[in-house]
Amino acid sequence: MKKGKPKQNILIASPVRQTAPVLREFLESLCALERTTVRTDYLFVDDNEETASSDMLRDFVTENEGTIITVDAMLNEDEDYQKGSYTKDEGGHYWQDEQVWRVAGLKNQILKYVCEHRYDAVFLIDSDLVLHPRTLEQLVSTEKEIVSNIFWTRWQPGAREMPQVWLQDEYQLYRRGVKVAEGTEADNQTIQTEVFLQQLHHPGCYEVGGLGACTLIRRNVLEAGVTFDQIPNVSFWGEDRHFCIRAQALGFSLFVDTHHPAYHIYRLSELPGVAAYNRRVRRAEETITITLCMIVKNEENSLARCLDSVNGIADEVVIVDTGSTDRTRQIATRYTEHIVDFEWVDDFAAARNFAFDQATSEYILWLDADDVFEPQDREKLIALKRSLDPAVDSVTMNYNLSFTADGQVAYSLRRNRLVRRDRQFRWIGAVHEYLEVSGHLLHSDVAVTHKKDKVYTDRNLNIYRKREQAGEVFSPRDLYYFGNELKDHGQYEDAVAYYTKFLDTGLGWVEDQIAACQKMADCEAARKRPDQEIAVLLRSFAYDLPRAEICCRLGGYFADREDYRKAVFWYEQATQAIRPADPIVPVNEAAWTWMPHLQLCVCYDRLGNRTKAKEHNMIALAYHPTHPSMLYNEKYFREMDQDSVLENA
Numbered sequence: 285m286k287k288g289k290p291k292q293n294i295l296i297a298s299p300v301r302q303t304a305p306v307l308r309e310f311l312e313s314l315c316a317l318e319r320t321t322v323r324t325d326y327l328f329v330d331d332n333e334e335t336a337s338s339d340m341l342r343d344f345v346t347e348n349e350g351t352i353i354t355v356d357a358m359l360n361e362d363e364d365y366q367k368g369s370y371t372k373d374e375g376g377h378y379w380q381d382e383q384v385w386r387v388a389g390l391k392n393q394i395l396k397y398v399c400e401h402r403y404d405a406v407f408l409i410d411s412d413l414v415l416h417p418r419t420l421e422q423l424v425s426t427e428k429e430i431v432s433n434i435f436w437t438r439w440q441p442g443a444r445e446m447p448q449v450w451l452q453d454e455y456q457l458y459r460r461g462v463k464v465a466e467g468t469e470a471d472n473q474t475i476q477t478e479v480f481l482q483q484l485h486h487p488g489c490y491e492v493g494g495l496g497a498c499t500l501i502r503r504n505v506l507e508a509g510v511t512f513d514q515i516p517n518v519s520f521w522g523e524d525r526h527f528c529i530r531a532q533a534l535g536f537s538l539f540v541d542t543h544h545p546a547y548h549i550y551r552l553s554e555l556p557g558v559a560a561y562n563r564r565v566r567r568a569e570e571t572i573t574i575t576l577c578m579i580v581k582n583e584e585n586s587l588a589r590c591l592d593s594v595n596g597i598a599d600e601v602v603i604v605d606t607g608s609t610d611r612t613r614q615i616a617t618r619y620t621e622h623i624v625d626f627e628w629v630d631d632f633a634a635a636r637n638f639a640f641d642q643a644t645s646e647y648i649l650w651l652d653a654d655d656v657f658e659p660q661d662r663e664k665l666i667a668l669k670r671s672l673d674p675a676v677d678s679v680t681m682n683y684n685l686s687f688t689a690d691g692q693v694a695y696s697l698r699r700n701r702l703v704r705r706d707r708q709f710r711w712i713g714a715v716h717e718y719l720e721v722s723g724h725l726l727h728s729d730v731a732v733t734h735k736k737d738k739v740y741t742d743r744n745l746n747i748y749r750k751r752e753q754a755g756e757v758f759s760p761r762d763l764y765y766f767g768n769e770l771k772d773h774g775q776y777e778d779a780v781a782y783y784t785k786f787l788d789t790g791l792g793w794v795e796d797q798i799a800a801c802q803k804m805a806d807c808e809a810a811r812k813r814p815d816q817e818i819a820v821l822l823r824s825f826a827y828d829l830p831r832a833e834i835c836c837r838l839g840g841y842f843a844d845r846e847d848y849r850k851a852v853f854w855y856e857q858a859t860q861a862i863r864p865a866d867p868i869v870p871v872n873e874a875a876w877t878w879m880p881h882l883q884l885c886v887c888y889d890r891l892g893n894r895t896k897a898k899e900h901n902m903i904a905l906a907y908h909p910t911h912p913s914m915l916y917n918e919k920y921f922r923e924m925d926q927d928s929v930l931e932n933a
Contacts, residue, residue: 291323292404292424294500295397299329299390302411304336306549309558311344313415322424324407326350327397329390355390374441374551388512388523395506403503410497414558416544416565423500423541430505430531431539432495434484435546442729447484448548449540451493454520457481487543495538496524498546508534556673556726563674571669574702575600575643576651579626579635583653584611586737591619593656596666598649604639630747633711636719640711646674649702650719655732664730677723678703680868682731690910693731697870700725701732714751715744716765727867745769760792764800776807783807787823795869797827798834805837817841832861832875839883848887855880855887878907878914885917894924 296314300307314326326345330352332338345352391408398406407420419433436445451459458476483490501510510531512523520526528538547561548554576598580587591601601620605613606628616623626638640648657665668679679702686694700721703709711717748766751758758766763786770779783800786792801824808817818841824834835858843851858880864871881904888897901917908914 289321291321293402294322294324294420294424295327295394295401295403295406296324296409296420297327297329297394297397297406298409298411299331299387299394300337300341300411301331301333302337303552304334304340305555306412306552307337307340309414309549309555310411311340313413313417315348316417317415317420318417320421322420324420325403327394328352329355329394331355331390353393374553384521384523385514388514388526391512391523395501395511398503399506405500405502406506407500409499412549413498414547414549414561415498416546418544419498419546420500422543426489426539426541428489428500428539429502429536430495430499431489431541432492432497432499433544433546434540434542435498435548437548437550439550441551447481447540448497449484449492449495451480454522454525455494484540484542489539489541489543492538492540493532494525494528495540496522496527505531505536508536510534510536556676556724557671559673559675560671564670572647572672572674573599573645574647574649574669575602575645575705576649577602577604577636577639577643578651578653579604579606579632579639580608580612580616580653581606581628582608582610582612584608584615586654586735587612587615588618589735590651590653590656591616593658593662594649594651595662597657597662597669600643600645602639602642604635604642606635630750631714633713633717636711636717640705640709643705646705647672647702648705651732652734654736655734658731658733661731661733664728668728668730672726673724675724676704676726677707678709678721679726679728679730681728684731684733692908694874695870695872696731698727698868699732701730713761713765715747715762716768718761742773745773760786760789761796763789764792764796767800768803771803771807774810776810780804780807780811794827798824798831801827802833802837814841828864829862830857832858832863832880833872835861836875836880836883839880839887843883843887846890848890852884852887852891855884859884878904878911881907882911882914882917885914894921897921 296317302310317324326348328341328345328350330338330341332341341352344350394406394408405424407423409415413435415433423431423433432449435448437448438445446457450457457480458473462476463472510527512527513530514523515526515529518526518529520529531538544565547558549558574597576594578590578601580603594601600622602622602624603616603620604624604626605616606626613623622642624638624642626635628635636650639650672679678700680698681701682693682696683699684693684696688694700709700719703719703721707721707723709719709721712720748762748769751762752766763782767779767782767786770776770782783804786800787797801820804820805817808814808820818838821834821838821841824831835854839851839854839858841851842848842854858875861876863876881900884900885897885904888894888900897917898921901914901921904911905914905918
């Protein structure tokens with residue numbers, strides 16, 4: 285009987301200095317690796333700072349017959365490998381040179397161990413990666429001497445995902461001297477980079493110029509003298525680059541395999557994404573499912589626009605009609621068969637809860653008919669649908685409500701937009717209802733854009749008036765929102781009365797308390813009561829640290845009265861205000877960025893301090909380079925400087 289090909293002996297190895305939650309996911313993915321054609325052993329270098337991580341490693345090797353070597357045992361006593369400084373946060377990872385070469389020393393000792401124990405190859409992997417079960421089998425099947433498994437990382441927050449492999453130099457994604465199109469060298473570099481990145485998104489095995497962090501290396505490469513030692517006359521940062529230069533110099537080609545991308549936990553905020561990754565690679569479930577729930581009435585002008593914007597997002601659409609008399613229902617039938625009537629009972633929460641009860645998908649998304657996902661947000665949500673950790677209970681999204689003349693967001697707040705259906709979250713409040721959620725929240729970068737196309741009505745005000753006449757006792761939240769409706773309809777005296785009732789309860793969300801002070805000030809200004817206006821603005825400081833919005837408002841109060849010294853004080857306070865850390869808190873971006881600097885420019889100019897005025901106008905322009913007032917100021921100061929030069933000539 286013919287014998288099959290013998291299994292290859294592979295050492296899975298990693299120097300580990302890792303937090304326990306990340307290390308747990310790494311080790312679990314190692315356990316899940318398929319081993320049809322390979323036999324594996326484990327070697328870990330325990331360089332942990334957390335006792336829990338060291339304990340976890342020890343338990344793992346006990347259960348899986350691996351080996352742990354401490355750093356002291358691995359590094360020779362005469363080698364000067366200082367521990368060095370290595371930190372990481374949501375911004376990225378920060379290495380010092382001494383730490384880089386210390387890790388290089390640890391990796392070299394692993395390579396030495398491979399040769400001494402005659403392994404066929406070493407799979408050298410960083411401990412913040414989560415692997416596809418087929419990873420090792422796939423890398424071995426390439427029969428390449430050095431091959432890395434691809435993974436993608438946002439090296440800076442909000443940046444584009446980039447690979448851990450490159451083509452030339454320290455991290456260059458194009459080859460110099462290659463001409464692919466007519467135009468400048470920069471044009472060719474851009475085109476090459478895009479072609480390279482697109483190639484890496486397709487399954488295959490491709491030759492590269494540099495790699496690292498998740499690499500299968502054959503023993504003959506190590507026996508030829510390839511190591512992670514620093515090359516003295518090369519200034520490139522990182523031990524992987526010096527390894528790759530040695531390998532190429534000794535005639536070994538470098539490859540990347542892209543069949544089964546790994547998941548990189550580069551930041552702790554990316555840890556929840558592991559569950560979604562595992563769902564895809566282990567259970568072959570590509571995405572969560574989403575039901576869009578809407579309540580509508582006479583929305584023929586906006587409904588199609590809204591539903592078109594969720595193309596590719598919603599697996600099911602539920603439309604609850606509360607009494608349309610126009611073409612709303614006819615338009616809805618083009619998108620869904622799930623159109624249900626609901627008798628309107630002056631209760632928005634009741635209608636929304638009824639809509640939620642019709643959903644059958646894993647998650648529920650809600651929108652109003654005059655909301656849309658702009659194209660960039662639609663793409664973000666489609667991507668989130670593929671990557672969302674099913675343990676997330678609610679996803680918050682920005683709600684962009686107003687815009688500047690040049691299209692910048694002027695006012696936005698956050699809403700719980702996408703929630704797990706099985707958590708059975710409920711809507712509360714007949715008017716200005718809110719969705720009460722709890723558990724694991726994800727604050728996404730997806731935004732819903734509000735495109736109001738209806739005339740503002742007194743519907744909500746009438747509902748509150750009916751409840752008032754019925755003698756209903758209002759909750760603190762209802763007191764606040766009743767005040768808002770009264771203010772919006774110019775009933776300032778009654779609005780102040782309800783805001784005062786709300787604040788006097790001492791209850792409610794602190795952000796509503798601060799907002800109530802601002803809105804009371806608006807009412808008092810409209811009533812020509814300046815003493816009460818400033819008193820209620822100052823009252824807001826009792827609820828939290830001074831907010832930039834309030835400080836700008838106080839600055840404006842004094843500027844209107846030409847008391848520029850006091851105005852400067854308050855605008856300066858606005859520039860120094862501490863921004864709320866909670867992303868749910870609504871903020872006026874202008875007040876926290878350019879507005880106080882623009883006003884300081886005006887105030888300092890009135891006080892005769894042109895230097896300070898110019899300084900603040902420049903800061904304001906950095907935030908808003910196209911603002912006409914700032915551009916006018918810039919021209920004004922330039923002309924003033926020219927006149928001054930002529931006068932002194």
